[in-house]
Amino acid sequence: xxxxxxxxxxxxxxxxxxxxxxxxxxxxxxxxxxVNLRIRRGxxxxxxxxxxxxxSTIGRTILRLIEPSGGDIRYEGKSIIxxxxxxxxxxxxxxxxxxxxxxxxxxxxxxxxxxxxxxxIVNRQYATKAQCFNKAAQLMDVVGLARRLANVYPHxxxxxxxxxxxxxxxxxxxxEFIVCDEPVSALxxxxxxxxxxxxxxxxxxxxxxxxxITHNLSVVKHISSEIAVMYxxxxxxxxxxAQLFEEPKHPYTKALLTAIPEPDIAMRKKEIIVIKGEVTSxxxxxxxxxxxxxxxxxxxxxxxxxxxxxxxxxxxxxxxxFSG
Amino acid sequence: MTETILEVKDLEVQYKTELExxxxxxxxxxRLNEGxxxxxxxxxxxxxTTTALSVLxxxxxxxxxxxxxxxxxxxxxxxxxxxNELRKIRGEKIxxxxxxxxxxxxxxxxxxxxxxxxxxxxxxxxAEKAELEKRVxxxxxxxxxxxxxxxxxxxxxxxxxxxxxxIAMALACEPELLIADxxxxxLDVTIQAQVLLMIRNLRDRLKTAMIMxxxxxxxxxxxxxxxxVMYAGELIESGTAEDIxxxxxxxxxxxxLFGSIPSxxxxxxxxxxxxxxxxxxxxRNPGCKFAPRCPKVMAICRSSHPEDAVENTHRIKCxxxxxxxxxxxxxEERL
Ligand SMILES: Nc1ncnc2c1ncn2[C@@H]1O[C@H](COP(=O)(O)OP(=O)(O)OP(=O)(O)O)[C@@H](O)[C@H]1O
Ligand SMILES: Nc1ncnc2c1ncn2[C@@H]1O[C@H](COP(=O)(O)OP(=O)(O)OP(=O)(O)O)[C@@H](O)[C@H]1O
Ligand code: SF4
Ligand SMILES: [Mg+2]
Ligand SMILES: [Mg+2]
Numbered sequence: 035x036x037x038x039x040x041x042x043x044x045x046x047x048x049x050x051x052x053x054x055x056x057x058x059x060x061x062x063x064x065x066x067x068x069v070n071l072r073i074r075r076g077x078x079x080x081x082x083x084x085x086x087x088x089x090s091t092i093g094r095t096i097l098r099l100i101e102p103s104g105g106d107i108r109y110e111g112k113s114i115i116x117x118x119x120x121x122x123x124x125x126x127x128x129x130x131x132x133x134x135x136x137x138x139x140x141x142x143x144x145x146x147x148x149x150x151x152x153x154x155i156v157n158r159q160y161a162t163k164a165q166c167f168n169k170a171a172q173l174m175d176v177v178g179l180a181r182r183l184a185n186v187y188p189h190x191x192x193x194x195x196x197x198x199x200x201x202x203x204x205x206x207x208x209x210e211f212i213v214c215d216e217p218v219s220a221l222x223x224x225x226x227x228x229x230x231x232x233x234x235x236x237x238x239x240x241x242x243x244x245x246x247i248t249h250n251l252s253v254v255k256h257i258s259s260e261i262a263v264m265y266x267x268x269x270x271x272x273x274x275x276a277q278l279f280e281e282p283k284h285p286y287t288k289a290l291l292t293a294i295p296e297p298d299i300a301m302r303k304k305e306i307i308v309i310k311g312e313v314t315s316x317x318x319x320x321x322x323x324x325x326x327x328x329x330x331x332x333x334x335x336x337x338x339x340x341x342x343x344x345x346x347x348x349x350x351x352x353x354x355x356f357s358g
Numbered sequence: 359m360t361e362t363i364l365e366v367k368d369l370e371v372q373y374k375t376e377l378e379x380x381x382x383x384x385x386x387x388x389r390l391n392e393g394x395x396x397x398x399x400x401x402x403x404x405x406x407t408t409t410a411l412s413v414l415x416x417x418x419x420x421x422x423x424x425x426x427x428x429x430x431x432x433x434x435x436x437x438x439x440x441x442n443e444l445r446k447i448r449g450e451k452i453x454x455x456x457x458x459x460x461x462x463x464x465x466x467x468x469x470x471x472x473x474x475x476x477x478x479x480x481x482x483x484x485a486e487k488a489e490l491e492k493r494v495x496x497x498x499x500x501x502x503x504x505x506x507x508x509x510x511x512x513x514x515x516x517x518x519x520x521x522x523x524x525i526a527m528a529l530a531c532e533p534e535l536l537i538a539d540x541x542x543x544x545l546d547v548t549i550q551a552q553v554l555l556m557i558r559n560l561r562d563r564l565k566t567a568m569i570m571x572x573x574x575x576x577x578x579x580x581x582x583x584x585x586x587v588m589y590a591g592e593l594i595e596s597g598t599a600e601d602i603x604x605x606x607x608x609x610x611x612x613x614x615l616f617g618s619i620p621s622x623x624x625x626x627x628x629x630x631x632x633x634x635x636x637x638x639x640x641x642r643n644p645g646c647k648f649a650p651r652c653p654k655v656m657a658i659c660r661s662s663h664p665e666d667a668v669e670n671t672h673r674i675k676c677x678x679x680x681x682x683x684x685x686x687x688x689x690e691e692r693l
């Protein structure tokens with residue numbers, strides 16, 4: 035009982051039956067369709083899945099950068115779904131986001147130091163502008179940007195340094211929780227590794243909690259304590275990082291894991307589970323399991339009934355009629 | 359006896375603009391045998407695409423220059439060929455697949471028409487319309503697309519399907535050499551697996567020689583017989599897949615690449631990335647291109663350009679191995 039309570043208190047962000055539908059020409063597009071997630075304080079929840087499965091939408095909806103169509107979002111146990119604008123603005127200091135291409139979300143006419151100071155100035159984080167710039171300069175050290183770059187413009191910088199600006203901006207209001215939406219996907223592997231190390235160091239130092247969105251499975255395994263696998267707006271499986279890779283249970287997760295080309299020639303003989311067909315449309319989805327049209331284990335019930343998302347082993351959740 | 363189909367000798371390529379000269383490819387040499395697959399792996403700006411475009415003689419006119427080098431395809435130097443001779447070789451004997459399938463597809467023609475056109479264009483002998491139509495159906499089926507979708511336009515296909523059509527078109531003419539420049543980079547991993555498997559099967563069946571350009575060491579490990587690692591326009595290490603993935607001695611850059619990718623099997627607390635950034639391609643320094651980032655740099659590295667150290671098939675361009683590579687693994691075998 036006490037243990038359970040302790041467990042509860044360690045949950046920082048939680049979603050319950052979270053939904054986001056977009057109205058499009060063909061009908062309702064179910065981008066996120068009833069997702070339950072719990073993210074523990076100081077930990078990283080990885081979100082993986084293929085293009086269009088709803089990863090970015092869920093990240094943005096949790097921060098209410100897009101309004102959910104249904105369900106609940108709780109921060110430290112309190113629902114934030116009905117907070118008004120000013121309360122939400124306060125809330126957002128604690129909840130930040132880092133994008134894949136920070137360039138698309140910043141004003142190209144601002145210099146590096148201005149960009150890093152921007153949120154602090156707007157939010158009157160410190161008494162004077164000078165203090166904000168002072169803090170921004172310190173943040174440059176934290177994220178590994180040489181101070182001589184303070185007055186440079188972002189277009190003059192390479193992708194890795196631009197991403198460091200994005201990280202410094204996200205850190206500037208001293209958040210507790212950061213949604214990282216594909217922060218290293220556009221970077222070369224040697225630069226990607228530098229940024230991953232930085233994010234992990236910052237987490238340790240500041241006790242940050244991350245939701246880390248990516249389609250790269252080796253990156254997600256490396257950085258996450260827990261991983262949620264999404265398919266067409268649904269979370270189909272969630273487990274600790276080690277458990278998911280050791281004992282994947284959902285047919286989609288299994289296929290996904292065997293599809294990774296590994297940098298090891300001993301793995302050439304590895305049996306690849308090739309899933310047939312392509313991802314189907316998220317517009318007005320049919321009843322039943324979303325993965326049914328591509329699934330090798332599909333039975334009659336899968337077309338009829340949506341599988342429940344249930345705990346098959348401690349902390350291991352799967353939504354499939356035939357696993358667990 | 360396997361025959362050499364392509365041999366590149368000491369190739370240099372530069373891009374010249376009013377303001378500066380980009381030294382994109384700086385003296386690379388490699389050889390590809392019939393039926394073999396060579397992987398060229400490297401990070402952004404390493405010169406991979408430039409190398410591929412040189413082989414096809416498709417470098418942008420006016421801005422690009424080849425001051426030095428020879429490229430022999432089936433014994434003929436491509437750099438000395440006339441445009442009309444080249445046109446016959448492109449597509450018919452050498453085909454290329456680009457990262458973005460729309461580079462090779464016409465948005466206002468149906469998929470079937472485009473395959474048909476590719477077949478007609480590269481066929482010397484005349485064929486009956488009905489026979490060609492049948493061939494189009496076969497080509498589509500071969501890459502796992504239902505033949506009745508040939509009346510669709512490219513935009514009605516997903517990214518993976520478009521890329522499969524492009525591969526189908528490239529292979530329809532049964533080229534002797536296929537150059538694939540990051541063919542799956544834009545695709546999701548399950549679709550990538552489908553496409554790679556397809557490329558592999560078709561290659562094995564048609565015995566096509568292939569150059570696979572990628573930044574993904576995983577793709578190299580899974581598809582290539584030989585590997586060349588490219589950095590700043592040079593091949594800094596090359597050899598068989600075993601040399602690159604199993605040998606103990608490597609170029610410090612290759613080691614850095616491997617240290618940067620998180621392993622799926624072994625848990626590592628921290629990655630071991632390479633510090634710093636790629637050198638500016640408009641500058642030419644006398645020493646090793648990797649010296650500014652190299653954790654094992656020595657005084658000589660900054661002043662003198664390293665030669666290849668060679669052990670059988672394995673080559674490493676680094677001063678650390680000036681006395682030879684002597685891989686302990688191979689030493690043991692010898693004893
Ligand atoms: N503003 C919008 N209006 C309509 N549809 C949208 C909108 N934003 C996203 N979608 C759709 O919602 C679905 C989920 O999109 P989302 O961007 O969340 O996917 P993702 O998993 O982040 O994909 P990627 O890996 O490509 O970034 C997609 O089908 C997308 O087309
Ligand atoms: N048309 C051009 N004009 C000027 N410079 C160019 C041109 N094309 C390429 N370059 C430069 O030549 C160098 C090699 O580029 P290349 O495209 O061959 O690299 P790559 O290895 O294919 O990189 P990527 O992985 O990004 O595709 C780079 O510095 C690039 O900026
Ligand atoms: S030659 Fe020197 S600087 Fe270059 S890779 Fe080898 S040790 Fe490093
Ligand atoms: Mg996204
Ligand atoms: Mg390229």
